[in-house]
Amino acid sequence: MNINEIITxxxxxxxxxxxxxxxxxxxxxxxxxxxxNVFPExxxxxxxxxxxxxxxDLLDSAIRILKNKIGFTKSIYLEQLEAxxxxxxxxxxxxxxxxxxxxxxxxxxxxxxxxxxxKEVEATQMxxxxxHNLIINKxxxxxxxxxxxxxxxAHFFKDNFTLTDxxxxxxxxxxxxxxxxxxxxxxxxxxxxxxxEGKFKIGVQRPAQLYSLKxxxxxxxxxxxxx
Amino acid sequence: MNINEIITxxxxxxxxxxxxxxxxxxxxxxxxxxxxNVFPExxxxxxxxxxxxxxxDLLDSAIRILKNKIGFTKSIYLEQLEAxxxxxxxxxxxxxxxxxxxxxxxxxxxxxxxxxxxKEVEATQMxxxxxHNLIINKxxxxxxxxxxxxxxxAHFFKDNFTLTDxxxxxxxxxxxxxxxxxxxxxxxxxxxxxxxEGKFKIGVQRPAQLYSLKxxxxxxxxxxxxx
DNA sequence: ATAATAGTGTCTCTGAGACATTATGAC
DNA sequence: GTCATAATGTCTCAGAGACACTATTAT
Numbered sequence: 001m002n003i004n005e006i007i008t009x010x011x012x013x014x015x016x017x018x019x020x021x022x023x024x025x026x027x028x029x030x031x032x033x034x035x036x037n038v039f040p041e042x043x044x045x046x047x048x049x050x051x052x053x054x055x056x057d058l059l060d061s062a063i064r065i066l067k068n069k070i071g072f073t074k075s076i077y078l079e080q081l082e083a084x085x086x087x088x089x090x091x092x093x094x095x096x097x098x099x100x101x102x103x104x105x106x107x108x109x110x111x112x113x114x115x116x117x118x119k120e121v122e123a124t125q126m127x128x129x130x131x132h133n134l135i136i137n138k139x140x141x142x143x144x145x146x147x148x149x150x151x152x153x154a155h156f157f158k159d160n161f162t163l164t165d166x167x168x169x170x171x172x173x174x175x176x177x178x179x180x181x182x183x184x185x186x187x188x189x190x191x192x193x194x195x196x197e198g199k200f201k202i203g204v205q206r207p208a209q210l211y212s213l214k215x216x217x218x219x220x221x222x223x224x225x226x227x
Numbered sequence: 228m229n230i231n232e233i234i235t236x237x238x239x240x241x242x243x244x245x246x247x248x249x250x251x252x253x254x255x256x257x258x259x260x261x262x263x264n265v266f267p268e269x270x271x272x273x274x275x276x277x278x279x280x281x282x283x284d285l286l287d288s289a290i291r292i293l294k295n296k297i298g299f300t301k302s303i304y305l306e307q308l309e310a311x312x313x314x315x316x317x318x319x320x321x322x323x324x325x326x327x328x329x330x331x332x333x334x335x336x337x338x339x340x341x342x343x344x345x346k347e348v349e350a351t352q353m354x355x356x357x358x359h360n361l362i363i364n365k366x367x368x369x370x371x372x373x374x375x376x377x378x379x380x381a382h383f384f385k386d387n388f389t390l391t392d393x394x395x396x397x398x399x400x401x402x403x404x405x406x407x408x409x410x411x412x413x414x415x416x417x418x419x420x421x422x423x424e425g426k427f428k429i430g431v432q433r434p435a436q437l438y439s440l441k442x443x444x445x446x447x448x449x450x451x452x453x454x
Numbered sequence: 455a456t457a458a459t460a461g462t463g464t465c466t467c468t469g470a471g472a473c474a475t476t477a478t479g480a481c
Numbered sequence: 482g483t484c485a486t487a488a489t490g491t492c493t494c495a496g497a498g499a500c501a502c503t504a505t506t507a508t
Contacts, residue, residue, distance in 0.1 A: 007279040008235045011323065048313075052234040052321035057313040082323065083325050085277075086284040094279035096323075128391050164460070174411055179498050181462075187499085205459040206505040347466050391487075408489075416469095432486040433478040 008086070008208045010095035012066070013061045014047035014132070016081065016139035019109060019117070020156045025172055026117045027136065028109055030069055032129070038091050039129035043118070045136070046070070047097065062100045070115055073108040077155035081139055089131045097130070101139045105158035147173045151192045154213050161185065162201050162208035236312070237322035240288045241274035241359070243308065244329045244364035246336060246344070247383045252399055253344045254363065255336055257296055259356070265318050270345070271364070273297070274324065286319035289327045297342055300335040304382035308366055316358045324357070330367045332385040349414070374400045378419045381440050388426050389435035390414065 017028040030046045032039050048065045055061040059078065066072060081099040089095060109115065118124060121136050128136070146152045153169040154161065167183050188192060193211040200207035231291040244255040257273045259266050275292045282288040286305065293299060308326040316322060336342065345351060348363050355363070373379045380396040381388065394410050414420060427434035 009279050010276060011238065011240055049408055050236060050323075052236050052314070058310055058323065082307060083285055087279070096277075096285065096325075098323075162460085179500085180460090180496050181500085182496085184461075187466080189496095202506085203459075204507055206461080206507095208460055222321060243484075246506055305489085404469050404474085407487090408473085408491095409469085411488075412470080427479095429479085431480055432484080433480090433488085 001188045005097075007094070010090060010092055012047055012090075012095065012097045012098065013058060013065060014045040014052060014084075014097045014130075014135060015062055015066060015078075015100045015102050016136055017046055017066070017104060017109075018139075018143060018156075019104050019106045020169060020172070021106055021168045022120075023168060023172060025120050027121055028070060028104070029116060029118050029128075031114045031116070042129050043116070043126070044129050045099075045132045046115075052095040058098050059180055062098075062102075066102070070104070071108070071110040073104065075105060075155070075158055076109060077103040077152070079142075081135070082140060084131055084135060097135070099139065101142050103143070103152070105156060107158050144173055151187070151190055151213065154193070160199065160210040160212045162210060164208060165201075166211075214227055234321070237317060237319055237346060238277045239274055239317075239322065239324045240285060240292060240329045241272040241311075241324045241328065241357075241362060242289055242293060242305075242329050243363050244273055244293070244331060244336075245335045245366075245370060245383075246331050247399070248344055248346075249332055250395060250399060252347050254348055255297060255331070256343060256345050256355075258341045258343070259360060269356050270343070271356050272326075272359045273342075277325075285325050286327075289325075289329075293329070297331070298335070298337040299399070300331065302332060302335060302382070302385060304330040304379070306369075308362070308369060311358055311362060324362070326362045326366065327371050330370070330379070330382040332383060333383050371400055378414070378417055378440065381420070387423055387426065387437040387439045389437060391435060392428075393438075 019026050019028055028046065029043045032042050032044050034040050045088060046065060046069050048061070048068075050058065050061045051064070055064060059080070063072065066076065066078075079101050081101045083098050084098055085094075085096040087094045089097070096221070109117075111117065118126060120140075121128065121133065122140075127133065143152060147170055153173060154166060156169050157165070159224060163184055164180075167178055167180065171178055172185070192214050194214045195209040199210040201210055230248045246253050246255055255273065256270045259269050259271050261267050273292060273296050275288070275295075277285065277288045278291070282291060286307065289305060290299065293303065293305075306328050308328045310323055310325050312321075312323040314321045316324070319360075338344065345353060347367075348355065348360065349367075354360070370379060374397055380400060381393060383396050384392070389394055390411055391407075393414070394407065397410070398405055419441050423437040423439060426437040428437055
C-alpha cells in the first residue's frame with residue numbers, strides 16, 4: 001500500500017437518456033440541485049454517486065438513479081457506454097463517470113421542474129457542465145450505429161407500435177429516408193417482432209398492424225457488440 | 228454529503244492483452260505478487276490501481292501499467308472495453324475494474340517469470356481469480372466482432388506483414404477459413420494499408436508484397452463503434 | 455368513388471464468396 | 482522444367498434499394 005492507493009477517485013454514473021417527442025429525438029436532462037457546490041441549478045445529464053452500500057453493481061446504480069429522478073419503468077433500455085475520467089472533468093477532483101446510454105418512451109418520464117426535455121443538445125448548442133456534451137456525442141453515435149443493424153429504436157415505444165411509426169424513428173436517428181419495402185424486409189428477417197393479432201392502429205386510413213418486441217429480455221443490457 | 232459517498236469503491240484497471248504465437252491466439256498474463264493478500268502468485272490479467280496523482284485518465288493508467296509490466300511499446304493497440312463492478316468480484320470489497328482490450332506483437336512483449344503466455348484461456352479451461360474469465364470472454368467477443376469489419380488484426384504485427392499472414396490471423400480469430408480473393412478485395416476497399424514498394428517477404432516461392440498500416444493513428448484508441 | 459396510408463411485389467445493381475487461372479520466385 | 486505460393490479474374494447468387502402496384506379503411 002502506498003499513497004497512490006489512498007487518493008481514490010470520485011466515482012459517478014451519468015445517464016444519457018433519449019426519448020422521442022412528436023417525432024423528434026430529445027434528451028431528458030436534470031437540473032442540478034441548488035445545494036451542490038459544483039454547477040448548481042445547471043441542466044446536466046441525469047447522474048449521481050455510486051452507493052457501495054446499496055448498489056449491486058454500476059448498472060444497479062444507474063437503475064436506482066433513474067428510479068429516483070424519472071420514476072422507474074420496466075420498459076427502459078439501458079446499456080453501458082463508456083467511462084470518462086481524469087483530474088479536470090469534475091472540479092471536485094480526479095473522477096470517473098461511468099456513462100450509460102438509455103432509451104425510454106416519453107409516457108414513462110415524469111417531467112417536473114427538475115426533469116425536462118431538450119431537443120438534441122448539439123442542435124441547440126447548449127453548453128453543459130463537466131464533459132457532458134462529449135458524453136452525449138458518444139451516446140448518440142452509439143444509438144445511431146446500433147440502429148443500422150438492430151431493433152434498438154423499438155425501445156422508444158412503450159407497448160406496441162406500427163412499422164410505419166418504427167420506421168420514422170429509424171429515419172430520425174439515422175438522418176435519412178429509408179425505403180419502406182426494404183425496411184420491412186430487414187425487420188422481418190430479424191425475427192424479433194411479435195405480431196399482435198387483431199390489434200390495429202386506427203386512423204383516417206387503412207388500419208395498421210401493431211407489433212411489440214418478441215422478448216422482454218432484449219430490453220435489457222444487450223451486449224455491446226453485434227454478435 | 229452522506230455516508231454513501233464516503234464508502235468509495237476500489238478502482239482498478241485490467242488489461243486483456245492478446246498476441247499471436249506461431250499462428251495461435253494467446254493471452255499475456257501476469258503472475259500476482261507474493262506480497263498481495265488476494266490471490267498471491269496466481270496468474271491473472273495484467274492490472275493495477277488507478278493512480279490519481281500521476282495518471283491523466285484511465286487510458287493513461289492502462290498505459291502506465293502495461294509499461295511497467297511488459298515494457299511499453301508504441302505499436303500497442305488499446306481500447307476501452309467495459310467496466311466490471313460489484314461487491315463480491317474482489318475480496319477486498321466493492322470494486323470497479325475498467326477493462327481494456329489490447330493487442331501487441333509478440334516481439335514487443337518482454338516475457339519473464341511474472342509475464343507469460345497462455346493459449347486462449349477458455350480452451351485450456353484455466354480458472355482465473357476475480358471475474359477475469361468473464362472479462363476475457365467479453366474481450367474475445369469484441370476482437371472477433373471488430374475483425375468482421377475492421378483492420379484490427381493488423382495490430383498483431385509489428386512493422387509489416389503480407390496479406391497471406393494477415394488473412395491467417397483473421398482466420399484464427401474468426402475461427403473459419405476465408406476466401407483469398409474476397410478477403411483481398413475487402414482489405415483493398417478499406418483503403419487502410421500502405422504498399423511497401425519494393426519490400427517483399429522472401430521464401431521458397433514467389434515473394435509476397437509487404438504492407439503496413441497507413442496511419443499510426445489507427446493504432447490508438449479507436450471508437451467503440453463502426454462509424 | 456376518392457383520399458390516405460398500409461402493405462407487397464418486381465426489377466436492378468452491387469458485393470461477397472466459390473472457384474479457376476495466371477504470375478513469379480526457388481530449385 | 483517443377484513446385485509452392487502470390488495475386489488476380491470470372492461466375493453465381495443473395496440482399497439492398499428503387500419503384501410500382503395492390504389492399505383496406507373513412508368519408
